[in-house]
Every structure is written in C-alpha cells, then in structure tokens.
Amino acid sequence: MKQLHDHQPANTFFILLMAILLTACAPIATPTLHATEETVQLLTPTSPEGTVFLDQCMYMLSHPPELTTADGLLFQSLDDEPVFVLIDARRRTDTERDASLDALAAQLSAQWIEPSTLPAFKSVEVIDYMGNTLDGLQADFVSDGGQHVRLMIVVRPQTMLGDLLPDDVVYEIVAQAPEEMWSEWSPSFDIIFQTFHPKDCGGV
Numbered sequence: 001m002k003q004l005h006d007h008q009p010a011n012t013f014f015i016l017l018m019a020i021l022l023t024a025c026a027p028i029a030t031p032t033l034h035a036t037e038e039t040v041q042l043l044t045p046t047s048p049e050g051t052v053f054l055d056q057c058m059y060m061l062s063h064p065p066e067l068t069t070a071d072g073l074l075f076q077s078l079d080d081e082p083v084f085v086l087i088d089a090r091r092r093t094d095t096e097r098d099a100s101l102d103a104l105a106a107q108l109s110a111q112w113i114e115p116s117t118l119p120a121f122k123s124v125e126v127i128d129y130m131g132n133t134l135d136g137l138q139a140d141f142v143s144d145g146g147q148h149v150r151l152m153i154v155v156r157p158q159t160m161l162g163d164l165l166p167d168d169v170v171y172e173i174v175a176q177a178p179e180e181m182w183s184e185w186s187p188s189f190d191i192i193f194q195t196f197h198p199k200d201c202g203g204v
Contacts (some may be wrong), residue, residue, distance in 0.1 A: 008056075014154045018097070041130075041131060042130060042131070043060075043127060043128070043129050043131045043197060045060055045062070045195060045197060047062040047195065048062060048191060048195070050064070050065070051063060051064055051065070051160040051191055052064070052065055052194075053071065056199075057162060057199070057201040058161065058169075058171075058198065058199055058201050059087065059089065059171070059196060059197060059198050059199050059200060060087040060129060060195075060196075060197045061190055061192055061195045061196045061197065062087075062192070062195040063075060063188070063191060063192050064188040064191060065185060066078055066188065067085065067188060067192075074086055075087075075088075075192065077185075081177075081178075081181070082147070082176070082177070082178060083176065083177040083178075083181065083185055084175075084176055085173065085174065085175045085176075085189065085192055086172075086173070086174045086176075086181065087170070087172070087173050087174075087196075088170075088172045089161065089169055089170070089171050089172075089198070090161075090169065090170055090172075091161065091167060091168070091169065091170070092155075092167075092168050092170060096170075101135065101136075101137055101153065101155060102121070102137065104153055104155070104170060105121050105137040105139070105151070105153045106118055108150075108153055108172055108174075109139065109141070109151055109153055112141075112143040112144065112145075112147070112149050112151075113141060113143055113144055113149075114144060116177055119139040119140070119141035120139060121137040121138060121139040121151075122137070122138055122139065123135065123136070124136045124137065124138045124152065126152075126154045126171075126196060126197070126198065127197055128156060128197055128199065129197050129199040129200070130197065130200075134154050134155070134156055134198065135154070135155075136152055136153060136154035137152070137153050138150070138151065138152040138153075138193070139151050141202050142179055143176075146175065146178070146179060147176050147178060147179065148176070148177055148178070148179045148181075148182040149168075149174065149175070149176050150171040150173075150174070150175040150176075150189060150193070151172070151173070151174055152171075152172075152193055152196075153170065153171065153172050153173075154170075154171045154198060155168055155169070155170050155171070156168070156169050156171065156198045156200075158200075159198070159200050160200055160201055160202055161201055162201045162202075166200075169198070172197075173192070173193065173196060175192070175193070177189075
C-alpha cells in the first residue's frame with residue numbers, strides 16, 4: 001500500500017502536464033472580419049434607336065445624328081441653320097448663393113426675353129447618373145428676336161466640376177430654333193432634354 005501512495009504525486013503531475021500540452025495545441029478560433037463596402041448602383045442609360053450616346057465629364061445624354069457636338073457643350077445643326085442646343089454646368093455665383101430655383105430660372109430666361117414678360121416655368125424631374133431625382137424647371141417661349149426657345153435649369157448639390165470641391169452645380173440647357181422651324185426640330189430637342197443625366201465630374 002505504501003508503494004501506491006509513493007507514485008500518486010507523480011501520476012497527478014503527469015496528468016496536469018498532459019492537460020496543459022493539449023490545451024496549448026488546440027486550435028484558436030479567429031473571428032472572421034467581413035469588409036463592409038457601400039455599393040453604388042450607377043444609372044445605365046438607354047439611347048433611343050437612331051441616336052448617338054454622349055458621355056461627358058458633367059453629363060450623359062443622347063442626341064439625334066443630325067446634330068453635331070462642339071466641345072461637348074454646343075449642339076448645332078449640320079446645315080448651319082440658326083438651330084442649336086447649349087448646355088452649361090457652372091457653380092453658383094456669389095449673388096446666387098441663396099437664390100431659389102425659380103430665381104435662377106427667371107435670371108436665365110431674361111437673356112432672351114424682357115423681364116416683364118417672363119415665361120411660366122413648369123416643374124420637371126431629372127435623374128442624375130446615380131439614379132437620384134433632381135427637381136428642375138422648364139419653359140418654352142418665343143424670344144424678343146422671334147426665336148422659339150426652350151430652357152431647363154437643374155441644381156445638383158455636392159457636385160465636383162473637375163476638382164475636389166463638392167458644391168452646388170447649376171445645369172442650364174437651352175434649345176433654340178426659328179419659330180417657323182420649331183415643329184421640325186422639337187422631336188430632336190425632346191430626345192436631348194429627356195435623356196439628360198447630370199454627373200459628378202470628380203477630381204479629373
């Protein structure tokens with residue numbers, strides 16, 4: 001009996017040592033980290049049949065082949081008729097900093113018509129390249145020079161104009177044709193206005 005008691009501490013020490021070794025060799029569970037990235041679903045525009053798709057720094061649109069582009073801003077008829085579409089993207093000026101969309105539209109139309117006879121603008125919705133809906137204003141009228149003019153104005157906030165300074169960008173689209181030719185050109189203008197999608201130019 002004494003011999004059994006003499007070996008008991010050694011057995012206990014061996015059991016503890018094996019337990020420590022088994023614990024050290026056991027695999028350690030490492031938490032799996034899942035990166036959370038925000039997915040941006042950009043708009044995929046569709047061009048009407050027979051039109052030309054144009055993807056510029058500040059906007060995307062489709063236009064009929066009978067209109068050609070100059071620097072991506074001026075659309076002019078191929079026959080040198082007094083027909084054109086002008087698209088401008090710019091920052092608000094200091095005096096326009098707090099101006100409403102109505103005030104901006106009135107200021108734009110005053111370039112073609114007397115302020116006392118400003119046209120009635122209607123509300124329109126414009127979809128930007130990220131699928132966001134922007135409020136805009138649009139009007140048709142006959143200018144003091146006898147030209148039929150269509151204006152549309154849209155403001156996109158937090159937009160970069162080829163820089164890294166996000167701020168309000170004012171988009172102005174102007175279509176013009178002699179009043180007697182408007183019905184001929186109106187379908188072409190409709191395509192441009194309906195497929196116009198503002199973009200963020202980024203740090204290009």
